[in-house]
Amino acid sequence: MAKSMTQAIRILLVDDEAMIRESSRRLLSARGFQVLEAENGQAALDVLSKSLIDIILLDLKMPVMGGEEFLRVIRASHPDIPVIIITGHGTLDTAVECMKKGAYDFITKPFEIDHFLLTIDKAIEKRNLEQKSKQYQEETVRNLIELSTEKKRLETIITCMANGLMVTNRNMEIVLHNPALLRHLGISEDLSNPIPVSQVLHDETLVETLKRIQSGQVPEKEFFSQEIHVGSKILRAISTPTLGPDRNVFWAVAGTVTVLEDVTAFKQLDQIKSDFLNMVAHELRSPLVSVRQLNSVLLEGLAGPLLGKQQDFVRKTVNKIDALLGLINDLLDVARLEAGRLVRQQAAVDVGKIIEEMVTLMEPRAKEQNIDLTYSCGDLKPILADPKNIEEVLNNLLSNAMNYSPDGGKVTVAAQGVDQFIEIKVSDTGVGIPAEEIPKIFEKFYRVKHPKTRHITGTGLGLSLVKGIVEAYHGSIGVESVPGKGTTFTIILPAMKTEG
Numbered sequence: 083m084a085k086s087m088t089q090a091i092r093i094l095l096v097d098d099e100a101m102i103r104e105s106s107r108r109l110l111s112a113r114g115f116q117v118l119e120a121e122n123g124q125a126a127l128d129v130l131s132k133s134l135i136d137i138i139l140l141d142l143k144m145p146v147m148g149g150e151e152f153l154r155v156i157r158a159s160h161p162d163i164p165v166i167i168i169t170g171h172g173t174l175d176t177a178v179e180c181m182k183k184g185a186y187d188f189i190t191k192p193f194e195i196d197h198f199l200l201t202i203d204k205a206i207e208k209r210n211l212e213q214k215s216k217q218y219q220e221e222t223v224r225n226l227i228e229l230s231t232e233k234k235r236l237e238t239i240i241t242c243m244a245n246g247l248m249v250t251n252r253n254m255e256i257v258l259h260n261p262a263l264l265r266h267l268g269i270s271e272d273l274s275n276p277i278p279v280s281q282v283l284h285d286e287t288l289v290e291t292l293k294r295i296q297s298g299q300v301p302e303k304e305f306f307s308q309e310i311h312v313g314s315k316i317l318r319a320i321s322t323p324t325l326g327p328d329r330n331v332f333w334a335v336a337g338t339v340t341v342l343e344d345v346t347a348f349k350q351l352d353q354i355k356s357d358f359l360n361m362v363a364h365e366l367r368s369p370l371v372s373v374r375q376l377n378s379v380l381l382e383g384l385a386g387p388l389l390g391k392q393q394d395f396v397r398k399t400v401n402k403i404d405a406l407l408g409l410i411n412d413l414l415d416v417a418r419l420e421a422g423r424l425v426r427q428q429a430a431v432d433v434g435k436i437i438e439e440m441v442t443l444m445e446p447r448a449k450e451q452n453i454d455l456t457y458s459c460g461d462l463k464p465i466l467a468d469p470k471n472i473e474e475v476l477n478n479l480l481s482n483a484m485n486y487s488p489d490g491g492k493v494t495v496a497a498q499g500v501d502q503f504i505e506i507k508v509s510d511t512g513v514g515i516p517a518e519e520i521p522k523i524f525e526k527f528y529r530v531k532h533p534k535t536r537h538i539t540g541t542g543l544g545l546s547l548v549k550g551i552v553e554a555y556h557g558s559i560g561v562e563s564v565p566g567k568g569t570t571f572t573i574i575l576p577a578m579k580t581e582g
């Protein structure tokens with residue numbers, strides 16, 4: 083054992099024979115131990131009450147308090163200190179008896195030096211091992227306490243959450259839930275644990291989502307959001323996988339976590355807002371249409387000729403009224419889209435024909451702006467749609483292409499059939515859209531703030547409508563743009579299934 087290790091070790095030598103104490107002390111001090119002495123049990127107790135002791139060497143026969151009695155006392159007060167009995171041949175039986183009562187070992191007087199030191203080294207080792215094991219035990223207890231505190235804290239958080247929480251295991255059984263979940267799902271009694279998800283959730287699409295997550299075919303950090311209806315309530319469910327160790331692969335999907343939020347009130351407010359918008363737009367439109375008609379009558383000279391600047395003013399008025407009517411129509415369309423009433427009548431629509439019509443309609447404006455407006459259509463299958471919706475999509479994309487292009491630019495519409503789909507591309511050579519703005523341009527009322535386009539008027543509803551319509555027909559819309567060079571919007575719509 084290294085000297086620096088033994089230096090700190092304190093040995094208490096309890097013997098009434100001064101000579102034995104003296105010789106032992108010399109031996110032990112030479113080995114680097116710190117030695118304290120006592121001439122009987124009582125004196126040893128005094129030392130113990132004042133100093134920290136690692137090992138005790140104990141004689142049996144002593145006046146005042148003998149070794150046996152001392153051992154009995156300190157086994158209760160200092161059970162961790164190893165005690166080595168020093169015994170003569172006459173007291174060997176007593177020494178053995180002491181070992182049964184908790185002494186660590188004994189050495190017989192007169193002792194052999196090597197044996198004496200070996201016994202002490204063994205006792206030190208035992209003491210070190212015991213101390214280490216005690217430390218581990220204390221650490222384990224501390225960790226367990228921390229763990230259970232953390233668990234209690236989590237339980238309280240989960241119980242107090244306003245949102246419903248549901249955790250499932252690999253077998254699609256609910257293994258954890260909170261009171262809010264029961265409240266949101268309208269369940270009055272507590273659930274047995276575990277319980278199959280399908281017995282608790284009656285929304286098949288959500289059960290399907292959880293199955294898909296559980297199958298491990300979805301990215302692990304993905305969140306799945308969907309709305310479910312429970313009675314008159316609307317709940318937003320956000321679900322994600324949880325991972326756990328697995329025999330074959332290191333981590334695998336071990337279940338799912340779903341948080342349910344009650345969004346009924348938001349939905350009602352949203353509905354009130356939509357209804358209000360719808361009502362206001364309707365009320366505004368009728369008088370505006372009359373004003374528009376009266377002005378047209380004036381413009382055509384049916385109420386007498388217009389003099390000088392009058393003609394110009396009335397034309398400008400008509401243009402402004404048309405812009406206002408456009409806005410009102412957009413607002414009404416948004417309200418219809420949100421209420422799911424945008425698609426009114428479906429028929430086989432010839433997209434090529436609509437493109438031709440819309441381009442023809444835009445030609446005068448293109449000429450005014452000196453824009454080269456062209457189109458090309460391959461052989462297209464019809465699509466099943468409300469033609470008004472398709473016109474609206476093209477009208478918005480073409481207006482944008484011309485609005486956001488400088489005079490002298492180029493705008494093209496190209497349509498072609500791709501498998502069971504129809505692909506329509508509207509391209510321009512205009513100002514383009516910065517990459518970071520692209521995800522936002524489909525939001526309602528969003529307009530890119532750019533000094534070059536500041537003068538262009540608009541409400542930011544056009545693209546949200548286009549996207550809404552395209553998605554209502556199970557299609558998709560994408561955009562590619564290079565600022566300063568131009569933009570291409572691509573729409574893909576499913577073609578009508580042809581028989582045979």
Ligand SMILES: Nc1ncnc2c1ncn2[C@@H]1O[C@H](COP(=O)(O)OP(=O)(O)OP(=O)(O)O)[C@@H](O)[C@H]1O
Pocket residue numbers: 412478482483486510512513514515523524528529530531535539540541542543544545546569
């Ligand atoms: N072809 C395009 N080139 C460049 N920017 C475009 C193009 N199309 C759309 N944008 C940008 O996207 C924004 C949103 O377009 P959106 O059609 O929704 O609204 P708007 O044209 O501003 O208004 P409106 O509701 O009258 O159509 C526009 O404000 C514009 O900044």
Ligand SMILES: [Mg+2]
Pocket residue numbers: 478481482540544545
């Ligand atoms: Mg627009």
